[in-house]
Amino acid sequence: MDTDTSADFLQRNKANRPRAIRRLVIWYRRNAAVTTIVDTAANSASAAGTVAGTVVSSAGSVVTSAGSMAGNMLQPLVFDPLRRLQGSESGLEKNTVADDQRLWIAVDGMGGDNSPGQILDGCLQALHRLPIRIKFVGESEKVINAAKEMELNESLQEAIEAGQMQLIPSGPSVEMHEEATAVRRKRKASINVAMDLVKKGEALAVYSAGNSGALMASAIFRLGRLGGIDRPAIGALFPTKDPGQPVLVLDVGANMDCKPTYLHQFALLGNIYSRDVLQVSEPRIGLLNIGEESCKGNDLALQTYQLLNTEERFNFAGNCEGRDVLSGEFDVVVCDGFTGNVLLKFLESVGSVLLDVLRAELPRGRRGKVGSAFLRSNLKRIKKRLDHAEHGGALLLGVNGICVIGHGSSKALSVVSALRLAHSAANHGVMDDLAQLQQPSIPSVSTSDR
Numbered sequence: 259m260d261t262d263t264s265a266d267f268l269q270r271n272k273a274n275r276p277r278a279i280r281r282l283v284i285w286y287r288r289n290a291a292v293t294t295i296v297d298t299a300a301n302s303a304s305a306a307g308t309v310a311g312t313v314v315s316s317a318g319s320v321v322t323s324a325g326s327m328a329g330n331m332l333q334p335l336v337f338d339p340l341r342r343l344q345g346s347e348s349g350l351e352k353n354t355v356a357d358d359q360r361l362w363i364a365v366d367g368m369g370g371d372n373s374p375g376q377i378l379d380g381c382l383q384a385l386h387r388l389p390i391r392i393k394f395v396g397e398s399e400k401v402i403n404a405a406k407e408m409e410l411n412e413s414l415q416e417a418i419e420a421g422q423m424q425l426i427p428s429g430p431s432v433e434m435h436e437e438a439t440a441v442r443r444k445r446k447a448s449i450n451v452a453m454d455l456v457k458k459g460e461a462l463a464v465y466s467a468g469n470s471g472a473l474m475a476s477a478i479f480r481l482g483r484l485g486g487i488d489r490p491a492i493g494a495l496f497p498t499k500d501p502g503q504p505v506l507v508l509d510v511g512a513n514m515d516c517k518p519t520y521l522h523q524f525a526l527l528g529n530i531y532s533r534d535v536l537q538v539s540e541p542r543i544g545l546l547n548i549g550e551e552s553c554k555g556n557d558l559a560l561q562t563y564q565l566l567n568t569e570e571r572f573n574f575a576g577n578c579e580g581r582d583v584l585s586g587e588f589d590v591v592v593c594d595g596f597t598g599n600v601l602l603k604f605l606e607s608v609g610s611v612l613l614d615v616l617r618a619e620l621p622r623g624r625r626g627k628v629g630s631a632f633l634r635s636n637l638k639r640i641k642k643r644l645d646h647a648e649h650g651g652a653l654l655l656g657v658n659g660i661c662v663i664g665h666g667s668s669k670a671l672s673v674v675s676a677l678r679l680a681h682s683a684a685n686h687g688v689m690d691d692l693a694q695l696q697q698p699s700i701p702s703v704s705t706s707d708r
Contacts, residue, residue, distance in 0.1 A: 359389040360422065363680050364452040364461035367396030368431035369468020371667050375404035377467065380673020382413045385422050387674060390681050392417075393461055395426040395452045426451060431468070434666060438471030441479065449473055453480040456659045462684040465651070465676050467664030474512055474654060481659040486695050489513050490656030491524045492595070492663060493531065494602055495679075497643050498586040505583060506532055507546075507591045510598035510652060518561040521545070521592050522569070526695060527655040528590035529572040534688040536589070544578030544588035546597060552577070558594065566592075613637050651676035653683065658693070660684055 365381055367374045374396050381392045394401070405411050417423040429446030441450055449468060453476045455461040466473045474490065483490060493508035508524050509516070525543050532541035545562055547555045552563050554577065566574045578591050583601065593601070616637055651668070654661035662680045665672060683689075 356389070357421070360391045361389065361463075361681060361684050362391045362393060362455075362461040363677060363684070364393045364395060364426075364455040364464045365677075366431075366448045366452045366464070366466035366468055366473075367394045367401060368428065368448040369466040369473075370664060371434065372669055373467065374401045375408045375410075376669045377673055378404060378410060378414070379408060380668075380670035381423065381677070382410060382417060383670055384674045384677040385417055388678055388681050390677060391421070392423045392677075393426050393452070393455055394423060395428050395448045395455070397429070397431065397448070398425065398427045401425065426455070432472040434469050436469060436472070438469065438475040440469075441472050441476045447472075447476075449476050450480065453477060453659075453661075456661075457481055463660035463662065463680040465662045465664060465673075465680050467651070467666060467668040467673070467676075470511065470663050470666075473661065473663055477654055477657040477659065477661050481657045481661075484656055484658055484692055484695060487523050487527070487656040489516075489520050489523070490654055491520075491527060492598075492652050493528060493655050494598075494652040496584060496605060498584050500586050501643065503586055503589075504536070505586070505588055505591060506536070507583065507593070507598055507601065508655065509593065509595040510602045511595050512654070513595040515596070516558065516594040518558060518565050521558070521562045521594070522565040523656070524592045525566055525569070525572060525574075525590065527692070528592060530691045530695065531653065531655060531683075531688055532589045534686045534691055535683050538589045540573050541589035542575040542587070543572050544575050544582070544591045546583070546591050546593035546601075547577035547579065550577050550579060562592075609640070609643075612640070651679060653679070655692075658689075660689060 365377065367377050367381075370377060378394065378401065381394055384390060385392065405414050414423070418425070428448040428451045430444055431448045432440045432444055441447060444450070449466055449472055452461075452464045452466065456464050457480050464477075470492070474492075478490065490512055491509035492512045493506050494510045495504040496507050498505055506528050508528055513520060529541050529543060532538045543566065545559065545566055547559045547563075549555070552567070553560075555563070559577075563577065575588060578588050580601070582588065583591055616633070620633075651662045651664040651672070654663055660680060660683045662676050662683075664676045668676070
């Protein structure tokens with residue numbers, strides 16, 4: 259093969275190389291070049307320090323320090339191009355918390371697929387990171403056995419002696435497969451006991467990763483609905499392009515069939531929570547729909563649009579299409595529970611599917627291994643940002659108490675995040691504003707309610 263033919267072959271091969279791989283190669287070469295500069299600068303300075311040290315020992319120290327300084331100044335230039343897509347690792351760094359700042363939170367220790375072990379582990383970790391105390395409700399024997407199996411005995415005993423945790427015994431719990439009405443039959447179930455602690459004022463919030471229907475039923479039976487709210491709604495925080503600006507979507511599963519008045523009430527609830535807890539000065543409320551125009555959608559969407567558009571207590575920003583939910587253009591998005599639950603379950607799959615697709619698209623062989631080594635940790639962090647389960651739980655809004663619903667498969671890290679959410683809601687006094695919410699004056703609409 260002559261020289262011209264070889265050049266043509268290489269040019270064609272370069273043109274056919276996938277754009278993503280070309281960018282990865284360019285990024286690698288640039289970082290390799292900068293890394294070489296850093297190493298050369300540091301080595302040269304170190305060598306200079308050694309030579310100078312043979313003449314004047316103090317000079318050696320000065321030049322060595324200069325080498326270290328050069329390395330420290332140049333090293334930040336070697337950065338990861340995906341770093342700007344990520345927030346902090348987990349935001350779960352340990353803090354020193356004064357006991358007088360701690361708030362009591364009731365935890366359903368028997369709720370979830372990984373209870374009580376993972377729930378207990380998450381609670382113990384949360385005590386080191388959050389200004390809270392925990393009333394851990396569960397079947398005593400199972401809790402003690404789980405603590406032994408996970409080697410949490412010592413940490414548990416320390417927390418109890420420090421007055422940061424109390425173990426509250428309960429009866430047989432409501433299982434994940436049982437109907438929500440089981441809370442009436444099992445009066446001493448852990449979720450009922452935890453809910454009673456909030457009702458009595460012995461805890462400011464309740465967390466459970468168990469049967470969400472049972473939690474909702476227990477909250478309605480024991481805490482009651484807020485004045486002016488016909489149906490409570492489950493609100494979940496979805497990630498957006500801005501790591502520090504989540505969007506609150508409700509309802510995501512509590513009410514399969516809704517009336518326009520229900521969605522109007524969801525908007526009122528979401529507006530107060532976004533303003534008080536998420537600290538958004540003027541939340542932008544959106545109605546999930548198939549188009550931006552006011553004439554789009556089914557009867558429920560059309561009637562709801564009229565109610566929201568004439569409401570003066572919040573900022574209605576119009577219809578929100580599915581592609582705009584994660585755009586950051588809305589702070590609160592309202593929809594019926596059926597649509598919201600589909601949206602929630604879809605989002606749950608995005609992170610893992612994206613990771614699998616990127617893995618499959620990486621080239622095979624040595625180049626693929628190099629690319630995977632560079633991107634593996636970054637892709638995992640992106641997956642976590644897209645997975646709402648990694649960020650704790652959802653809020654049950656509309657009942658007379660703060661209730662956080664955890665994912666059924668929650669493990670320790672998710673429990674910590676959910677307890678942070680519960681503490682944030684309790685600490686900002688959101689219930690005071692919600693309690694003042696009265697039945698809104700509903701403008702008349704041209705068509706009858708569904």
